[in-house]
Amino acid sequence: MTIVKVLLPLAVADAYSYLLPDDVYADVGDFVQVPLGSRKITGVVWINDGSDDGFLKNTSKSKLKSIISRVDMKPLPLDLMKFINWVCDYYISPKGMGLRLVMNVPEAIGPVQHIDAVKLGSGIVERATKARTKVLDIAEVGETMRKTELAKLADVSVGVVDGLVKMGALSTAQMPKFAKFKTPKTDHNLASLADDQNSAASQICEAIAAKKFECFLLDGVTGSGKTEVYFAAIAKVMEQGKQALVLLPEIALTVDFLQRFENRFGVEPAPWHSGLAKGARERVWRAVASGQAKIVIGARSALFLPFDNLGLVVVDEEHDGAYKQDSGVMYHARDMAVVKANMCGFPLVLASATPSLESFLNAKNGRYTHLTLDKRHGGATMPQVHAVDLRDHALESQKFLSEPLIKAMQAKLALGEQSLLFLNRRGYAPLTLCRACGHRFACPQCDAWLVEHRYNNRLMCHHCGISVQKPHNCPQCKAEDKLVACGPGVERIFEEAEAQFPEAKIELLSSDIQMNVAALQKRLNSIANGDCDIIIGTQMIAKGHHFPHLTLVGVVDADLGLENGDPRAGERTYQLLNQVAGRAGREQKQGSVLLQTYAPQSPVMRAMIAQDRDAFYKAEAHGRELAGLPPFGRLAALIVSSKQQKKAFDFARAMISEAPKITGVVILGPAPAPMGFIRGRHRVRILARAPKGFKMQDWLKSGMLTLKPTGDLKVQVDTDPYSFF
Ligand code: ADP
Numbered sequence: 050m051t052i053v054k055v056l057l058p059l060a061v062a063d064a065y066s067y068l069l070p071d072d073v074y075a076d077v078g079d080f081v082q083v084p085l086g087s088r089k090i091t092g093v094v095w096i097n098d099g100s101d102d103g104f105l106k107n108t109s110k111s112k113l114k115s116i117i118s119r120v121d122m123k124p125l126p127l128d129l130m131k132f133i134n135w136v137c138d139y140y141i142s143p144k145g146m147g148l149r150l151v152m153n154v155p156e157a158i159g160p161v162q163h164i165d166a167v168k169l170g171s172g173i174v175e176r177a178t179k180a181r182t183k184v185l186d187i188a189e190v191g192e193t194m195r196k197t198e199l200a201k202l203a204d205v206s207v208g209v210v211d212g213l214v215k216m217g218a219l220s221t222a223q224m225p226k227f228a229k230f231k232t233p234k235t236d237h238n239l240a241s242l243a244d245d246q247n248s249a250a251s252q253i254c255e256a257i258a259a260k261k262f263e264c265f266l267l268d269g270v271t272g273s274g275k276t277e278v279y280f281a282a283i284a285k286v287m288e289q290g291k292q293a294l295v296l297l298p299e300i301a302l303t304v305d306f307l308q309r310f311e312n313r314f315g316v317e318p319a320p321w322h323s324g325l326a327k328g329a330r331e332r333v334w335r336a337v338a339s340g341q342a343k344i345v346i347g348a349r350s351a352l353f354l355p356f357d358n359l360g361l362v363v364v365d366e367e368h369d370g371a372y373k374q375d376s377g378v379m380y381h382a383r384d385m386a387v388v389k390a391n392m393c394g395f396p397l398v399l400a401s402a403t404p405s406l407e408s409f410l411n412a413k414n415g416r417y418t419h420l421t422l423d424k425r426h427g428g429a430t431m432p433q434v435h436a437v438d439l440r441d442h443a444l445e446s447q448k449f450l451s452e453p454l455i456k457a458m459q460a461k462l463a464l465g466e467q468s469l470l471f472l473n474r475r476g477y478a479p480l481t482l483c484r485a486c487g488h489r490f491a492c493p494q495c496d497a498w499l500v501e502h503r504y505n506n507r508l509m510c511h512h513c514g515i516s517v518q519k520p521h522n523c524p525q526c527k528a529e530d531k532l533v534a535c536g537p538g539v540e541r542i543f544e545e546a547e548a549q550f551p552e553a554k555i556e557l558l559s560s561d562i563q564m565n566v567a568a569l570q571k572r573l574n575s576i577a578n579g580d581c582d583i584i585i586g587t588q589m590i591a592k593g594h595h596f597p598h599l600t601l602v603g604v605v606d607a608d609l610g611l612e613n614g615d616p617r618a619g620e621r622t623y624q625l626l627n628q629v630a631g632r633a634g635r636e637q638k639q640g641s642v643l644l645q646t647y648a649p650q651s652p653v654m655r656a657m658i659a660q661d662r663d664a665f666y667k668a669e670a671h672g673r674e675l676a677g678l679p680p681f682g683r684l685a686a687l688i689v690s691s692k693q694q695k696k697a698f699d700f701a702r703a704m705i706s707e708a709p710k711i712t713g714v715v716i717l718g719p720a721p722a723p724m725g726f727i728r729g730r731h732r733v734r735i736l737a738r739a740p741k742g743f744k745m746q747d748w749l750k751s752g753m754l755t756l757k758p759t760g761d762l763k764v765q766v767d768t769d770p771y772s773f774f
């Protein structure tokens with residue numbers, strides 16, 4: 050008997066040893082069932098280095114449990130196992146949690162399933178009724194089909210089909226549980242690329258042909274046609290018979306984009322996101338593993354699908370914060386996509402109109418190939434951006450739209466063009482307070498105010514999701530009708546716009562409005578067709594959409610993202626504002642953008658107005674360099690949490706005392722984390738800052754992380770945190 054190591058998809062640091070019985074054949078990568086305590090659980094053979102009977106003394110070997118059986122399915126690709134090892138080392142996460150990212154589609158872990166079906170048989174039909182003939186005509190085409198499907202197509206009852214099976218005119222058969230993905234047609238709807246698009250596409254295609262790692266930063270203004278460029282690269286990969294993965298921030302994974310893919314390639318891509326039903330997930334997972342699904346369009350977790358033969362990854366909107374996972378293995382999908390491409394030796398495309406400072410500097414210093422598209426496609430011009438200084442144009446009490454913005458919207462209404470009002474805040478009002486006693490409604494288990502939602506008349510916590518009915522009386526002083534909404538959310542802007550423009554057709558789009566995919570698509574289509582005058586939305590509407598009639602964008606509170614004081618806040622706000630601004634004037638008509646702000650002189654607003662991104666990035670980079678912050682230095686955060694704040698603080702201090710002192714490595718904290726109290730747990734943060742090449746992981750493991758949390762204490766490691774403070 051051999052001893053092999055099996056990794057389980059649990060919070061375990063390493064693979065466990067099991068005996069491999071002689072009658073079970075399993076090797077590295079195979080899925081196997083093993084006993085764990087009284088449970089039976091599926092894991093993956095991680096190491097099989099030939100250790101055998103002689104390796105362990107009989108006594109210790111007798112304690113080892115045996116593998117129960119091998120699961121009849123394709124083994125995990127070796128490069129994916131290597132990738133998991135790398136990711137978990139980098140983020141100091143238990144390896145089992147890395148495997149869990151791959152295996153979190155339990156339905157797909159097992160033999161391929163077949164379902165009962167019927168096909169044309171050799172028996173004779175006794176009485177060829179109209180219904181029977183109809184069924185047989187369809188069956189004659191030769192496809193194996195479910196009984197119900199056949200009956201539906203023939204518009205008869207299942208009983209008719211059953212009858213034909215009984216007389217042998219149809220025979221029973223088996224068919225795979227899931228339909229195959231159709232192969233995209235590379236030349237279905239070729240766009241003729243503009244010169245700059247062509248030059249970018251051919252550079253990427255060269256790297257694909259050379260089958261080598263190269264990272265491209267596809268840096269093009271909004272509407273310059275970046276998508277068409279990477280579609281050309283996808284076509285090239287397909288010609289090589291390889292698979293491609295396009296990552297999008299979850300929020301941009303709308304039907305819009307899938308539709309666009311279908312228009313270009315004639316078939317649907319394989320989608321991957323959190324909204325997929327179980328069956329759909331299983332179908333994609335298996336088709337990716339078998340190599341049958343060629344193109345996957347997915348959210349960050351698609352990086353952990355078991356690709357059979359991946360040849361290209363595209364990370365669209367690469368700057369987006371949604372690529373960072375905020376629990377479990379806290380990986381950054383863009384960074385890990387670079388690692389994966391490098392490891393497997395294929396090219397990678399990072400696309401954005403406002404790259405992350407990290408990628409921008411990598412392109413400037415030559416580590417990435419910089420591809421630029423500086424004009425909009427088809428002669429459309431960039432929008433003109435102006436600030437509305439709210440110090441000069443004071444808002445009326447309880448109103449949030451300034452006079453210049455209202456006038457501009459009126460002018461657009463008169464012209465029959467669309468306006469978009471953007472506010473990155475869901476709900477009606479971010480805070481409710483009692484005018485009599487000053488009581489503020491806060492979440493009992495988080496550091497957050499409760500947000501009023503008028504559509505369901507509830508006060509909700511956006512961090513933990515709890516909600517309460519909005520009361521009439523103040524819970525503290527019992528005063529009646531004294532509760533006031535403070536500040537705006539999109540629902541409130543909708544209300545104000547309705548009162549201001551009673552004749553206009555207004556659409557509100559926010560993730561709170563529960564809609565199925567088809568309904569959302571219908572609304573987006575009708576907006577694109579011009580069947581709406583004013584669109585009001587959160588960041589859901591900022592990304593990816595192309596509304597030809599939209600020529601004015603009003604940003605209700607341009608200062609919103611700057612409030613929290615994080616050193617990355619400027620970059621982030623600029624990226625979001627630029628993205629929203631990029632919705633205006635994407636076709637022939639000139640677009641304009643009005644930013645309502647109290648700080649028109651801030652670097653972000655100045656850069657937006659002057660449309661001088663690179664000067665802004667240069668200044669940001671300079672500030673980061675002075676502070677030793679990424680990408681000029683490295684950061685790691687340790688979040689210690691407990692139900693008792695003191696316990697968390699005490700443990701954090703004890704951890705710090707274990708850290709080896711090294712010049713140039715600075716420990717900040719412990720301090721309450723940015724969300725210091727969430728779901729009833731206090732969170733305390735330690736931040737370590739070190740020079741660029743410093744081996745942060747080794748230093749953490751040999752010092753602070755040697756202290757093991759007990760009781761309700763938890764320690765979460767965040768390598769390269771997305772928020773700096
Ligand atoms: P980006 O992703 O850079 O913001 P898109 O790829 O969405 O830009 O392109 C903007 C618009 O221009 C889209 O409507 C797209 O269909 C159109 N477009 C881009 N390139 C071409 C092309 N080569 N031929 C025809 N239309 C194009």
Ligand code: ZN
Nearest residue numbers: 492495510513
């Ligand atoms: Zn809460």
